[in-house]
Amino acid sequence: xxxxxxxxxxxxxxxxxxxxxxxxxxxxxxxxxxxxxxxxxxxxxxxxxxxxxxxxxxxxxxxxxxxxxxxxxxxxxxxxxxxxxxxxxxxxxxxxxxxxxxxxxxxxxxxxxxxxxxxxxxxxxxxxxxxxxxxxxxxxxxxxxxxxxxxxxxxxxxxxxxxx
Numbered sequence: 001x002x003x004x005x006x007x008x009x010x011x012x013x014x015x016x017x018x019x020x021x022x023x024x025x026x027x028x029x030x031x032x033x034x035x036x037x038x039x040x041x042x043x044x045x046x047x048x049x050x051x052x053x054x055x056x057x058x059x060x061x062x063x064x065x066x067x068x069x070x071x072x073x074x075x076x077x078x079x080x081x082x083x084x085x086x087x088x089x090x091x092x093x094x095x096x097x098x099x100x101x102x103x104x105x106x107x108x109x110x111x112x113x114x115x116x117x118x119x120x121x122x123x124x125x126x127x128x129x130x131x132x133x134x135x136x137x138x139x140x141x142x143x144x145x146x147x148x149x150x151x152x153x154x155x156x157x158x159x160x161x162x163x164x
Contacts, residue, residue, distance in 0.1 A: 004147070006082040008036045009103075015040025015067040016048040017114040017127065018087040022134050024055045024065070029138055035079070039070035041088075048114045050127045058131070083158065087134070088112075104155055108137055108162035137161050 010022040019038035026036035044067050052062040072078065081103040089111045110133055113126035140161045146154060 005032070006034050006146070007079045008034055008083040008085070009070075009073055009081045010036065010038045011041065011070050011084065011086050012038075012088045013040055013042055013112070014044040014114065015069075016044040016046060017051045017112060018110060018130055018134070020047050020051045020065050020067075021055065021127070021131050022085070022087055022138070024060045024062070025131070025134055025138055028060045029135070029142060031142075034142075037073065037079070038065075039068050039073055041070060043067040043069050048127075050113070050123055054124070054127045054131050085158075085162075104151070104158060106155075106158040106162050108134075110134075137164060140164065 008026055010019040010026075012019040015038055019040065023036045023038035026034050030036065047065045047067055052065065055062050073081065084103045084105045086105075086107045087110060089109050110130055111126075113123070113130045116123050116126035141158060144154065144157055149157070
Protein backbone atom coordinates (compact mmCIF):
# COMPACT_ATOMS: atom_id res chain seq x y z
CA UNK A 1 0.00 0.00 0.00
CA UNK A 2 2.89 2.46 -0.32
CA UNK A 3 1.20 4.01 -3.38
CA UNK A 4 -1.96 4.83 -1.44
CA UNK A 5 -2.95 8.48 -1.50
CA UNK A 6 -5.04 9.36 1.54
CA UNK A 7 -7.77 12.01 1.25
CA UNK A 8 -8.06 14.25 4.30
CA UNK A 9 -10.68 16.85 5.18
CA UNK A 10 -10.15 19.48 7.87
CA UNK A 11 -13.34 21.03 9.20
CA UNK A 12 -13.80 24.03 11.44
CA UNK A 13 -16.55 26.53 11.94
CA UNK A 14 -15.71 29.35 9.52
CA UNK A 15 -13.21 27.68 7.14
CA UNK A 16 -11.20 30.88 7.15
CA UNK A 17 -8.19 30.13 9.35
CA UNK A 18 -7.47 26.82 11.16
CA UNK A 19 -8.73 24.44 8.51
CA UNK A 20 -7.11 26.53 5.76
CA UNK A 21 -3.75 26.35 7.57
CA UNK A 22 -4.13 22.59 8.02
CA UNK A 23 -5.04 22.06 4.35
CA UNK A 24 -2.03 24.04 3.16
CA UNK A 25 0.34 22.36 5.59
CA UNK A 26 -0.69 18.79 4.80
CA UNK A 27 -0.62 19.34 1.06
CA UNK A 28 2.91 20.67 1.46
CA UNK A 29 4.16 18.14 4.04
CA UNK A 30 2.34 15.07 2.74
CA UNK A 31 4.88 14.27 0.04
CA UNK A 32 2.18 13.20 -2.40
CA UNK A 33 0.86 10.56 0.04
CA UNK A 34 -1.95 12.86 1.20
CA UNK A 35 -4.41 15.18 -0.51
CA UNK A 36 -6.02 17.68 1.85
CA UNK A 37 -9.10 19.87 1.66
CA UNK A 38 -10.89 22.11 4.14
CA UNK A 39 -14.44 23.19 4.83
CA UNK A 40 -16.61 24.82 7.47
CA UNK A 41 -19.86 24.13 9.24
CA UNK A 42 -20.72 27.85 8.91
CA UNK A 43 -18.22 29.16 6.34
CA UNK A 44 -17.28 32.83 6.49
CA UNK A 45 -17.09 33.00 2.69
CA UNK A 46 -13.59 34.44 2.70
CA UNK A 47 -10.19 33.19 3.80
CA UNK A 48 -8.56 35.26 6.53
CA UNK A 49 -5.63 37.20 5.00
CA UNK A 50 -3.40 36.36 7.99
CA UNK A 51 -3.82 32.63 7.30
CA UNK A 52 -2.57 33.16 3.77
CA UNK A 53 0.26 35.40 5.00
CA UNK A 54 1.52 32.79 7.49
CA UNK A 55 1.39 30.04 4.85
CA UNK A 56 3.31 32.26 2.42
CA UNK A 57 5.91 33.10 5.09
CA UNK A 58 6.65 29.38 5.26
CA UNK A 59 6.90 28.91 1.51
CA UNK A 60 3.52 27.21 1.16
CA UNK A 61 1.54 28.12 -1.98
CA UNK A 62 -1.58 30.15 -1.25
CA UNK A 63 -3.42 29.94 -4.57
CA UNK A 64 -6.85 28.35 -4.76
CA UNK A 65 -7.95 28.54 -1.13
CA UNK A 66 -11.60 29.41 -0.59
CA UNK A 67 -14.02 29.28 2.31
CA UNK A 68 -16.74 26.69 1.68
CA UNK A 69 -19.28 24.54 3.47
CA UNK A 70 -18.59 20.92 4.37
CA UNK A 71 -21.63 19.78 2.36
CA UNK A 72 -19.46 20.17 -0.77
CA UNK A 73 -17.62 17.04 0.40
CA UNK A 74 -20.78 15.11 1.29
CA UNK A 75 -21.98 15.01 -2.32
CA UNK A 76 -21.91 11.80 -4.35
CA UNK A 77 -19.21 13.06 -6.73
CA UNK A 78 -16.89 14.33 -3.95
CA UNK A 79 -13.64 12.53 -3.16
CA UNK A 80 -14.01 9.72 -0.62
CA UNK A 81 -12.34 10.85 2.59
CA UNK A 82 -9.98 8.57 4.49
CA UNK A 83 -9.58 11.00 7.39
CA UNK A 84 -11.70 13.87 8.72
CA UNK A 85 -10.34 16.14 11.43
CA UNK A 86 -12.34 18.81 13.24
CA UNK A 87 -10.12 21.67 14.36
CA UNK A 88 -12.79 23.87 15.96
CA UNK A 89 -12.54 24.80 19.63
CA UNK A 90 -15.37 23.21 21.58
CA UNK A 91 -14.20 25.05 24.70
CA UNK A 92 -15.10 28.33 22.98
CA UNK A 93 -18.64 27.12 22.34
CA UNK A 94 -18.11 26.47 18.64
CA UNK A 95 -20.24 23.75 17.11
CA UNK A 96 -18.07 21.04 15.55
CA UNK A 97 -19.82 19.14 12.77
CA UNK A 98 -20.12 15.37 12.80
CA UNK A 99 -18.93 13.69 9.61
CA UNK A 100 -21.06 10.90 8.16
CA UNK A 101 -19.62 7.76 6.61
CA UNK A 102 -16.62 5.63 7.34
CA UNK A 103 -13.51 7.84 7.40
CA UNK A 104 -11.19 7.84 10.40
CA UNK A 105 -12.16 10.88 12.46
CA UNK A 106 -10.54 12.80 15.28
CA UNK A 107 -10.98 16.12 17.02
CA UNK A 108 -7.87 18.31 16.96
CA UNK A 109 -9.45 21.33 18.58
CA UNK A 110 -7.67 24.63 19.02
CA UNK A 111 -8.63 28.25 19.57
CA UNK A 112 -9.61 30.30 16.54
CA UNK A 113 -6.75 32.70 15.74
CA UNK A 114 -9.20 34.86 13.77
CA UNK A 115 -10.99 35.62 17.04
CA UNK A 116 -7.91 37.17 18.65
CA UNK A 117 -8.31 40.84 19.46
CA UNK A 118 -5.41 43.23 19.43
CA UNK A 119 -2.88 44.71 17.10
CA UNK A 120 -1.45 43.07 13.99
CA UNK A 121 1.43 41.59 15.98
CA UNK A 122 -0.92 39.83 18.42
CA UNK A 123 -3.02 38.50 15.56
CA UNK A 124 0.05 37.29 13.68
CA UNK A 125 1.30 35.49 16.80
CA UNK A 126 -2.06 33.73 17.17
CA UNK A 127 -1.95 32.52 13.56
CA UNK A 128 1.67 31.46 13.91
CA UNK A 129 0.89 29.53 17.12
CA UNK A 130 -1.93 27.72 15.32
CA UNK A 131 0.35 26.98 12.37
CA UNK A 132 3.06 25.52 14.64
CA UNK A 133 0.56 23.36 16.56
CA UNK A 134 -0.93 21.99 13.35
CA UNK A 135 2.53 21.40 11.90
CA UNK A 136 3.54 19.39 14.99
CA UNK A 137 0.35 17.30 14.87
CA UNK A 138 0.72 16.65 11.15
CA UNK A 139 4.35 15.56 11.57
CA UNK A 140 3.18 13.04 14.16
CA UNK A 141 0.44 11.80 11.84
CA UNK A 142 2.82 11.55 8.89
CA UNK A 143 5.20 9.45 10.97
CA UNK A 144 2.54 6.78 11.59
CA UNK A 145 3.08 3.52 9.71
CA UNK A 146 -0.46 3.61 8.32
CA UNK A 147 -0.02 0.58 6.06
CA UNK A 148 0.98 -1.64 8.99
CA UNK A 149 -1.53 -0.44 11.61
CA UNK A 150 -5.06 -1.76 11.95
CA UNK A 151 -7.99 0.64 11.91
CA UNK A 152 -8.43 0.65 15.68
CA UNK A 153 -4.77 1.51 16.25
CA UNK A 154 -4.89 4.31 13.67
CA UNK A 155 -8.05 5.70 15.25
CA UNK A 156 -6.41 5.79 18.68
CA UNK A 157 -3.18 7.33 17.36
CA UNK A 158 -4.90 10.16 15.50
CA UNK A 159 -7.14 10.83 18.49
CA UNK A 160 -4.09 11.05 20.77
CA UNK A 161 -2.29 13.40 18.37
CA UNK A 162 -5.08 15.92 18.92
CA UNK A 163 -4.06 16.27 22.57
CA UNK A 164 -0.47 17.21 21.76
